[in-house]
Amino acid sequence: MRLVYDGQPIEFEGGDTVALAAIRNGQHPARGGTLCLAGDCGNCVATIDGTSWVRTCQTLALPGVIVARHPDGVNPTMLGPDTAADIDVRHLSVDVAVVGAGASGVAAAAEQRTAGHDVTVYDAGQGSEVVGTFAGPSLIVRTATGIDHVHAHSVVLATGAAELHPVCPGNMLRGIYTQGAADAIAAAGIDLGTTVTVSTDVARFEAAEDRPGAVAVVVLRDGTRHECDAVIVAAGSAPRDLLARMVPNVRVTIVGPAAAAHDLPPAPTGGVICPCSKTTVEDLQGVWDKGFNELELVKRASLCGTGTCQGSVCGPHLQAWVGERKGERPLPFTGRPAARQITLGEAAAGYHIDTFRRTPLHDEHIALGARLDKFGGWSRPWNYGDPVAEYWAVREGVSIGDVSTLGKMMVSGPDVVEALERIYPNHVHDIKVGRSRYVINLSERGHVLDDGMICREDETRFLLTFTSGGASVAEMWVRDWIETWGLKVHVLDRTVSHGAINVTGPLAGQLLQRLGVDAASMPKFLQHRHLDVAGIPCHVMRLSFTGESSFELHHQIHHSRELWQALLHEGRSLGIKPHGLQTLFGLRLEKGHVIVGQDTELDSTPRRINMDWAVKLDKPRFVGRDALIRTAPLPDERRLFGFTMDGPAPLEGSVIRPTTGPAAGEVVGHVTSSWDSPLFGHAVLLGWQKRLPHSDVVEIDGREARVSAVPFYDREGARARM
Amino acid sequence: MLACEVTFERLAGWRVIAEPSALDTVAWAPDATPVRISPDDAFVIGGPAPGLSDPHAIVTPEHGFVGAALTATELDHLATHHIEWSLPATWPALAQGQIAGVPAKLVLHADGSAQLLVATAAHHEMADRIGATPATGGTR
Numbered sequence: 001m002r003l004v005y006d007g008q009p010i011e012f013e014g015g016d017t018v019a020l021a022a023i024r025n026g027q028h029p030a031r032g033g034t035l036c037l038a039g040d041c042g043n044c045v046a047t048i049d050g051t052s053w054v055r056t057c058q059t060l061a062l063p064g065v066i067v068a069r070h071p072d073g074v075n076p077t078m079l080g081p082d083t084a085a086d087i088d089v090r091h092l093s094v095d096v097a098v099v100g101a102g103a104s105g106v107a108a109a110a111e112q113r114t115a116g117h118d119v120t121v122y123d124a125g126q127g128s129e130v131v132g133t134f135a136g137p138s139l140i141v142r143t144a145t146g147i148d149h150v151h152a153h154s155v156v157l158a159t160g161a162a163e164l165h166p167v168c169p170g171n172m173l174r175g176i177y178t179q180g181a182a183d184a185i186a187a188a189g190i191d192l193g194t195t196v197t198v199s200t201d202v203a204r205f206e207a208a209e210d211r212p213g214a215v216a217v218v219v220l221r222d223g224t225r226h227e228c229d230a231v232i233v234a235a236g237s238a239p240r241d242l243l244a245r246m247v248p249n250v251r252v253t254i255v256g257p258a259a260a261a262h263d264l265p266p267a268p269t270g271g272v273i274c275p276c277s278k279t280t281v282e283d284l285q286g287v288w289d290k291g292f293n294e295l296e297l298v299k300r301a302s303l304c305g306t307g308t309c310q311g312s313v314c315g316p317h318l319q320a321w322v323g324e325r326k327g328e329r330p331l332p333f334t335g336r337p338a339a340r341q342i343t344l345g346e347a348a349a350g351y352h353i354d355t356f357r358r359t360p361l362h363d364e365h366i367a368l369g370a371r372l373d374k375f376g377g378w379s380r381p382w383n384y385g386d387p388v389a390e391y392w393a394v395r396e397g398v399s400i401g402d403v404s405t406l407g408k409m410m411v412s413g414p415d416v417v418e419a420l421e422r423i424y425p426n427h428v429h430d431i432k433v434g435r436s437r438y439v440i441n442l443s444e445r446g447h448v449l450d451d452g453m454i455c456r457e458d459e460t461r462f463l464l465t466f467t468s469g470g471a472s473v474a475e476m477w478v479r480d481w482i483e484t485w486g487l488k489v490h491v492l493d494r495t496v497s498h499g500a501i502n503v504t505g506p507l508a509g510q511l512l513q514r515l516g517v518d519a520a521s522m523p524k525f526l527q528h529r530h531l532d533v534a535g536i537p538c539h540v541m542r543l544s545f546t547g548e549s550s551f552e553l554h555h556q557i558h559h560s561r562e563l564w565q566a567l568l569h570e571g572r573s574l575g576i577k578p579h580g581l582q583t584l585f586g587l588r589l590e591k592g593h594v595i596v597g598q599d600t601e602l603d604s605t606p607r608r609i610n611m612d613w614a615v616k617l618d619k620p621r622f623v624g625r626d627a628l629i630r631t632a633p634l635p636d637e638r639r640l641f642g643f644t645m646d647g648p649a650p651l652e653g654s655v656i657r658p659t660t661g662p663a664a665g666e667v668v669g670h671v672t673s674s675w676d677s678p679l680f681g682h683a684v685l686l687g688w689q690k691r692l693p694h695s696d697v698v699e700i701d702g703r704e705a706r707v708s709a710v711p712f713y714d715r716e717g718a719r720a721r722m
Numbered sequence: 723m724l725a726c727e728v729t730f731e732r733l734a735g736w737r738v739i740a741e742p743s744a745l746d747t748v749a750w751a752p753d754a755t756p757v758r759i760s761p762d763d764a765f766v767i768g769g770p771a772p773g774l775s776d777p778h779a780i781v782t783p784e785h786g787f788v789g790a791a792l793t794a795t796e797l798d799h800l801a802t803h804h805i806e807w808s809l810p811a812t813w814p815a816l817a818q819g820q821i822a823g824v825p826a827k828l829v830l831h832a833d834g835s836a837q838l839l840v841a842t843a844a845h846h847e848m849a850d851r852i853g854a855t856p857a858t859g860g861t862r
Contacts, residue, residue, distance in 0.1 A: 378843075414778060494737070
């Protein structure tokens, strides 16, 4: 039988691992370093059938397998041919998990079974390799078919002990084996030639001129020299406790040699201590001299122990080296998953990125050629190909936008007014039935969390809206406060149950009339009504984010597509176009409406964003009131401003520098929103100035910008009331 | 990844938010299947709008969920491959949590079968992740 090794076929015997097959053919499985052939070190890793970082000593040789040694001194790409989707993940619950099927594992399993437990044994040699332990406790197990996430009531680690490798000059030569490796090689019938067996008494290894890179002489500490073809190192062992060190504060039991007390080897004085990271003893001294005088710091600064074997080889030597300098034996460093190299696909398998929801109009947007983007946890149309045309449709005709993503919450109960008065800084009790009001939410520190509308349905029932990105947090926020106060209020988050379409533009009302809404029942600005639009029951809210006359049509989501299509069909003769977020953001910017989270910062107060008008400090109580009263007398450097400048609009995030005054030339803030206004023919911006005195003229993107009153468009608000 | 070959269907019903005591005493219609999401919250699949003794109760049509009926075998497959948490020990029961990373509910029946409930807005993602077929349609 033959496999392909570095491009050449080599013979192997049945039962050989890839590493043994290489040794059988006079090859060294890696460029150098001691071999343990027990899976502890990373010195035999290679790329096998396209997957890099595979331990060849743990991989059975099979005909036709393609093996490529990793390039010397260069890390290969850490990718395997698989992806997470290719890998079968199982989530399993077990009673007792015993890791290791050696003598101590067998004994531990028997003991647990005698105690009445259901025992599952995991062992790499039996096809179930534990590569990580986590709190829970839980185990990540690699099997022949995929990855198992194992949740155990208890875990027993019986992982045995790992043989120590020599650390001295020349220890990266080929031809050095641990005793266990030598035994395995002998058992495979492979002759290593003349061997010398040493312990911790090695001073250095040397190569011969005719065999560069391979050990030819071992020099002991007493100065004696021994010529050889190979060296066998019997230097003792240390607990194979990497899995235990990954969960230092979690209840796992360690038994057998993995838990045994052990002596550290002599502190090394030269050579490569960490074969994985190629860290030398001289490297350790270098970082030590820079002040990294704790074991964990030496590890991080030198990378010793951060490689393939996660310290299995170098850990005891590093403990000895640091211990010698500190005068006491340090604890071993924390273990990090994975204990064995897994592919990125294996690492990612079973884990998911956040869900991005689809609105009920998702397919309609795709059919209209929308470019979709992800905002606030939703897939949303960014534009439909021509954002400027979409803009003019809103400003001069009629347009529709999908605002189904808005947070929508129904609240009802005898204490609902009291609850809302406490939650919101604006007045609530005087909102008449059928009317609505813009509101902001504040944190206890008086910082703006979110904004939206309050619509009064009847004396004890309101509909609240929130931003798309803030909806889920808002629900928790409202529920938490209502529970804290012990008020009787029912809460229903219907964000995903109700769609919403914004019909906006000077012809918006006309379009609704064409779809069956009579002029007399059309809600006026900041009114809301329950009306049928195209025969579909809608909660129609008259408000305006775009600056134009706007009607939000809230409805049950199973009607969304029908309503959308009816609006497009009936609006065709009015020149209707749908608009996406790109246009919406520009439209609202011209009106100076902030987007919470984009124009605000985590500590933005209403004063800082010029929204004191939305706060009524004459109210006796609301969340954030105490903080606002406490900070009101204090000077506040931070302020959000409107700016205008000649185009093109600078990138959002561009820095703002005053051109005059004490802070001239210094960065005092950044642009939060930026838009080339088709109407004005220049750029309009929002941005922060965070140094006093605030400047009227600043430099943005190397050009002059001037502070401007906000809103930029329709300061009287007449168009929204048309 | 092995597929969970089920098909989601749109569900129609009622969402009822009320005092727990009021929900406890509702006489549900024979063709209604109530799912008690929390003490004050029920999703009722099918049937007419229920009457409640709580004058402030919120009773509203609910079309925000899709569902998939699972046989015991399909549930076992789903639990093994896509659910990181343990199912309740005694059934019937309602279990709620992430399935394949998507918030979901499982109505577990005494015979070992189950109904999987997911928000319509997120079910495409779940269908993609578990290999199921998403619901079609969307108009009335």
